[in-house]
Amino acid sequence: MLLNPADLQAIWLTIRLAALVTIILLVIGTPIAWWLARSRSRWKGPIGAVVALPLVLPPSVLGFYLLLAMGPHGPVGHLTTILGIGALPFTFWGLVLASVFYSLPFMVQPLQNAFEVVGDRPLEVAATLRASPLNTFFTVVLPMALPGYLTASILTFAHTVGEFGVVLMIGGNIPGVTRVASVQIYDHVEAMEYGQAHRLAAVMLVFSFLVLLALYAWRPNARKG
Amino acid sequence: MDRITARFHVTWPGFTLDLDLDLPGRGLTAIFGHSGSGKTTLLRCIAGLERAEQGYLSFNGEVWQDQKTFLPTYKRPLGYVFQEASLFPHLTVLRNLRYGLTRSKAEQNISLDHAIELLGIGALLERKPERLSGGERQRVGIARALAVSPRILLMDEPLAALDLARKQEVLPYLERLRDELEIPILYVTHSPDEVGRLANHLVALAGGSVVAQGLLAETLSRIDLPIRLGEERGVVLEGIVSERDEEWHLERVEFPGGFLWMRDRSTPLGHTVRVRIPSGGISLSRLPQQDSSILNTLAGVVEAIGEDDHPAHSLVRVRVGESVLLARITKRSAAALELRRGLPVWAQVKSVAVAQ
Numbered sequence: 001m002l003l004n005p006a007d008l009q010a011i012w013l014t015i016r017l018a019a020l021v022t023i024i025l026l027v028i029g030t031p032i033a034w035w036l037a038r039s040r041s042r043w044k045g046p047i048g049a050v051v052a053l054p055l056v057l058p059p060s061v062l063g064f065y066l067l068l069a070m071g072p073h074g075p076v077g078h079l080t081t082i083l084g085i086g087a088l089p090f091t092f093w094g095l096v097l098a099s100v101f102y103s104l105p106f107m108v109q110p111l112q113n114a115f116e117v118v119g120d121r122p123l124e125v126a127a128t129l130r131a132s133p134l135n136t137f138f139t140v141v142l143p144m145a146l147p148g149y150l151t152a153s154i155l156t157f158a159h160t161v162g163e164f165g166v167v168l169m170i171g172g173n174i175p176g177v178t179r180v181a182s183v184q185i186y187d188h189v190e191a192m193e194y195g196q197a198h199r200l201a202a203v204m205l206v207f208s209f210l211v212l213l214a215l216y217a218w219r220p221n222a223r224k225g
Numbered sequence: 226m227d228r229i230t231a232r233f234h235v236t237w238p239g240f241t242l243d244l245d246l247d248l249p250g251r252g253l254t255a256i257f258g259h260s261g262s263g264k265t266t267l268l269r270c271i272a273g274l275e276r277a278e279q280g281y282l283s284f285n286g287e288v289w290q291d292q293k294t295f296l297p298t299y300k301r302p303l304g305y306v307f308q309e310a311s312l313f314p315h316l317t318v319l320r321n322l323r324y325g326l327t328r329s330k331a332e333q334n335i336s337l338d339h340a341i342e343l344l345g346i347g348a349l350l351e352r353k354p355e356r357l358s359g360g361e362r363q364r365v366g367i368a369r370a371l372a373v374s375p376r377i378l379l380m381d382e383p384l385a386a387l388d389l390a391r392k393q394e395v396l397p398y399l400e401r402l403r404d405e406l407e408i409p410i411l412y413v414t415h416s417p418d419e420v421g422r423l424a425n426h427l428v429a430l431a432g433g434s435v436v437a438q439g440l441l442a443e444t445l446s447r448i449d450l451p452i453r454l455g456e457e458r459g460v461v462l463e464g465i466v467s468e469r470d471e472e473w474h475l476e477r478v479e480f481p482g483g484f485l486w487m488r489d490r491s492t493p494l495g496h497t498v499r500v501r502i503p504s505g506g507i508s509l510s511r512l513p514q515q516d517s518s519i520l521n522t523l524a525g526v527v528e529a530i531g532e533d534d535h536p537a538h539s540l541v542r543v544r545v546g547e548s549v550l551l552a553r554i555t556k557r558s559a560a561a562l563e564l565r566r567g568l569p570v571w572a573q574v575k576s577v578a579v580a581q
Contacts, residue, residue, distance in 0.1 A: 121311050124274050127298035128305035129325030130373060139324075143315040 007200050009176055010184035017092070017180060018160040021099040025107040025156050026149070028100075033111035034137075052105050059102065063169025066098045070170070090172045095180075098170040099160050106155040114148020115141065151215065158211045161204075227251065227285040229377070229409065233270045234279040235263075235433075242266050242277070242433040250285060250377075252425035253403040253410040255441070257417075262430040264413045268381050271411065272305050273298040284377065302331055304375030308382045310366030312354035318365050319350040325373035333374045334407070340371040343405065344398050360391035364398060371402075378402070378410045384419060399423055417453075421461045421501045427452075446549040448531030448540045458533075458540065459503035460551050466492045475520075482546020483523045485574060504533075504540060504553035506575045511562055513571050521574040525550065527564055539564075543572050550574070 003011070036048055054062055069076045070088040076097075077087050088094030118141055126136040142149075164182040171178030173187065181204060188197035227250025235242040242263040248254055256264045269275035271282060273289065273296060282290040289296045304325075312321050326337055341347050344364040354362060363383055370378060383399070384392045396419075403410060403423060414420060420427060420441070427444045429436040429452050437450045444452060445460045452458070464480030474489040478500055485500060492498055513522055525545040533540045539559045541552045550572055564570070 121307065121309075122313060124298070125305075125307065125311045125313070126324075127274070128272060128303065129369070130299050130328035130330075131324070132299055135328070140313060144313075 002199055003203070004196065006175065007181075007184060007196065010179050010181045010200075011203070013092075013176065013178075014161055014180040014182075017095060017099060018157045020096055021103055021160045022107075022153050022157045024096070024100055025103060026153065029104065029107035029111055029152070029156075032104075033108045034115055036108065037112045037115035051108050054102050055105050059163065059165025060169055062102060063098065063166040066101065066166070067169055070094055070097070089170055090174060090178060092171075092177050095167060095171040095178050098166050099163060102163055102166045103156045103159050106159045107152045110148050110152035110155060111145070114145035114152075117148070118144045150218070154211055154215050158208065162208070227409070229271075229285075229411075230281065230283045231267070231271060232279075232281040233267065233277040235266060235270070235275070235277045240433060242270075244430075244433075244435055246428065246435060246438065248409070248411065248428070248438075249426055250409050251407075253412055253423050254426040254428060255420040255424035256411060256413045256428045256430060257415070257420050257424075258430035258436075259415055261432075263433040264415075264430050265381055267430070268379050268411060268413050272303060272379055273301055274305075299328075302376040304370030304373055304378045306363075306367050306370050306378070306380040306383045309386050310354070310359075310362035312357075312362055312365055312369070314354055316354075317350065318346065318352050318354070318357070321354070321365060322350075322369050322372050325369060329373040331374045331376070335371050335374045337372050340368040343371065343401055344368040358391070359387050360394040363387060363391075363395055367395075367398070367402070371406075376408055378406070378408055380410060380412045382413055382415070384416070385414070396422065422499055442549065446542055446551050448529050448542050448551070457503040457505055458551055458553070459501055459506075460549060462500045462502065462548055463497060464500060466494055466496050466498055469494065480548055482525075482544075482548040484521075485523075486520045502550060502574060504551045507543075507550055507552035508573045508575075509541060509543070509552050509554055509558075509562065509564070509570045510573065511568075511570060514573060517573065519573040519575055523550070523572045523574065525570055525572050527566055527568045527570055529566065530559065530564060543570060545572065 032051065036044060036051070067089055068074050070080070071077045072081065072087055080086060080088055088097060122140050122144060123136055126140045131139060162182065164186070167178065167180055167183055173179050173183055179187070181200060185197050185200050185204070188194070188200065229248040229250060231244065231246045231248065233242055233244050240261070240263070244263070244267060256267060258264045266275060270277045270280060276295060280290050282288070288294055289301055313324065316324065322337060322340070341350070344367055346361065346364050346368055349357060349361055349365065354365070357365065367383065384395055387395065400423065403425070412419070412423060424441045426439065427441045428438040429444070437444050437447065437452050441461060444450070462480045464478040464485070466476050467479040467484070468477040469489060470476070470486070475486045476489045476492060478485045478487055478498060487500065523545045525543040527541060528544045528549070529542040531540045533553055537555055538553050539556050541554060541559065541564060543550045543552060552572060
């Protein structure tokens, strides 16, 4: 057996986390990216900068603030307590919420770029062909921005798989709940289990390479917007 | 008769559009002007793609825009042809054509088959836009606009992005639309040739305001307005090819008030053609000229005399039957001939100066 059950559990958890985060970000990233691509508001700059923050911020900083926010005395924690959900830190859903923030730019920026490439004209054409704005989005913008959606989804998924600092701050290290693959490797190394760390690390390496290969091999054939 | 009433006031940095227009609800109205004259902005305001801060727009009595109302573009019963065909790249020609058709709730007065036939694109339906030539793309774009059964067709320089050969390919289709469709067409252009060939009505814009509007022949022959198509002022006559002189390669064009011999362009007999006669191609005399190289001599009456650009020249409007010609002659000649209103004159039209 290449990987022991704990490793497999960690990988399965990682995949579930990354898939969930990608789906959530597809839903909330689309309107944010759309607004950033289309708006002429003076808030466009500040909002764009906030969305990009996780790109430059150390994950521990982001994790620290999220921990405070989600803690029993933070605004998010307050809300979740009232709603009867309880505190989010050290739960799977806390990890999901933190990852959504952490991976936000990887979804929003490719989408924003794709929407900008689509431009105004197809929207105007659709309007003269009786399509309402919402209908235009689903029948014209979405198909034309499909390459952007694929890029954004792959990047978001891969980036969530690769997170470590935020997980440690928010999720800790609970097997089956918050112990993702990157944390599992860290544990193996801490416990001097270099053989097992090697195998899991190799799986991650191959995975990352395949993801990027898919992305780069496929991009040049992408239809131009 | 149906009418379109449009009043728009748009202020942008360095540009003001201030228009008050009453457009006919029939035929092709050319909106003519140089770049920056506001012609495209006007069309976009009518389509609702641009929102004038102050505006009023009614189409056959329906208000599309006033202080309270602004009907969004997708609810206006119009068809719009953009300068670049702007076909949806992810759809085939047929699915581009059906895109608007399936969403249009209007009574189908133009069937998809008719639109396909009008534009001659039956063979292209399964292709993707990237596999069409520029002319084909524009024809598909026009058919797509027609397939929604619009009650008005707006065209924004549909030929401007095409080369000369492609223009010649698409122009006959535009003539067919003008002659066969019951709906008004607003046609934005900066090309004198397209106005001369296509327009029934003319709206001339300059610097965001209307310089002239009216029937094409009347507007072009007004001597109080500096309306010109191209280099020189002139009029456009519409006539029917009635005879062919095989020996001398000429064809005879019959228009209301007379006829002209022109070089043979192999137009089938009975067909309607348009002839543009620049004012410099006409000379005037009190008596019919006998031993002249000029082929076409028309009897007319001086209707008005006005100024041309240069102080040496006068513009003389001569009525020939139901038609009107505009002649540019020197003031010295005008004095020598003692030209005045009501004077019968002979107009010599140089047939080489005549062009479609």
